[in-house]
Amino acid sequence: MQVIQPVVLCGGSGTRLWPLSRADRPKPFLPLLGERTLFQQTLDRLDDRDLFAEPLIVAGEKQVALVGRQAGQYSLIVEPAARNTAPAIALAAARVEPDTILLVCPSDHHIADRQAFHEAVQKAQSLARDGKLVCFGIEPDRPETGYGYIEKGGPVGEGHHVARFVEKPDEATAQAYLESGRFTWNSGMFVFRAGTFLDELSRHWPEMAEAVRQAVENGREDGAQFHPEGSAFARIAGESVDYALMENTSHAAVVSADIGWSDIGDWNSLMTAREAAGLDLLADGTRTINAGGIMTVGEDRRISVVGLDNVIVVVDGDDVLVLSRDAAQAVKNLATDKSK
DSSP states (O other): OOOBEEEEEOOOOSOTTTTTSBTTBOGGGSOOSSSSOHHHHHHHHTOOTTTBOOOEEEEEGGGHHHHHHHHOSOEEEEESSOOOHHHHHHHHHHTSOTTOEEEEEETTOEESOHHHHHHHHHHHHHHHHTTOEEEEEEOOSSOOSSSOEEEEEEEETTEEEEEEEEOOOOHHHHHHHHHHSOEEEEEEEEEEEHHHHHHHHHHHOHHHHHHHHHHHHTOEEETTEEEOOHHHHHTOOOOOHIIIIITTOSOEEEEEOOSOEEOOOSHHHHHHHHHHTTOOOSOTTOEEESOBSOEEEOTTOOOEEESOBSEEEEEETTEEEEEEGGGGGGGGGGOOTTTO
């Protein structure tokens, strides 16, 4: 079977896990679930050379040094500016042969079941060879309002056609999606032929496709790094791959993936992932009295929690964050330019 080319997307503004995560140390590069960072754990999942080629990393200029320190020498595309996921993926697709099967992985996700992940990739690979743009869908186990959803259509191969993508729902809608059995969470991971992706991008967002083509054609090599030409790339109106392409193409498919997935999108999801992994929830020196469902984060600080339940406490330098688990999505609103 054809070896798959992983594309690892790095970036992030450092807002969702503020104050621990900041613009100069975004979430992928933090050791949140063990000694290795989420970025390093992503690379670890892709180290089977019988299945995967060496990953191609796409990162902004601010992340280059972090990538080098945590990963060593990898092929790296350095984005001249942040333009969201669609142009980042297009850069990678334009740098490989059209028949190359790409596996697009964000660098800040947690996947607990490596074997199940590999099996899902192989199912998606078969569909991708037949011209499908394949998403990984996570079967929901709760009415989650923080994720986008994919509605499954009729069967195709070992997956389903995509009936539609839907944005983050309110709780009542999420509950209806859960009960219907027709919806999965949108994991933000994809498998497709490079040529299929670029052809569909040219059809649905031709200005972006042309600007990426020019940026790659006029880019420059610098050892293992590739630098797209900046002025062409700067003309791109940044957009997510979901909005720019996946919601518009008629070739979208979804493969259900029971892989122990989380996007670690807020403090509550991190706490859930740490609980599932059997990791300590309390930082060294934490004291609790009549408190339950607590997570504390903070090195070299004594944190005490009294009489509270379902609370997360984060101490980083001079910043202290105290939040209830159900308010975790609001934390990004605190991460102002001044707090970064």
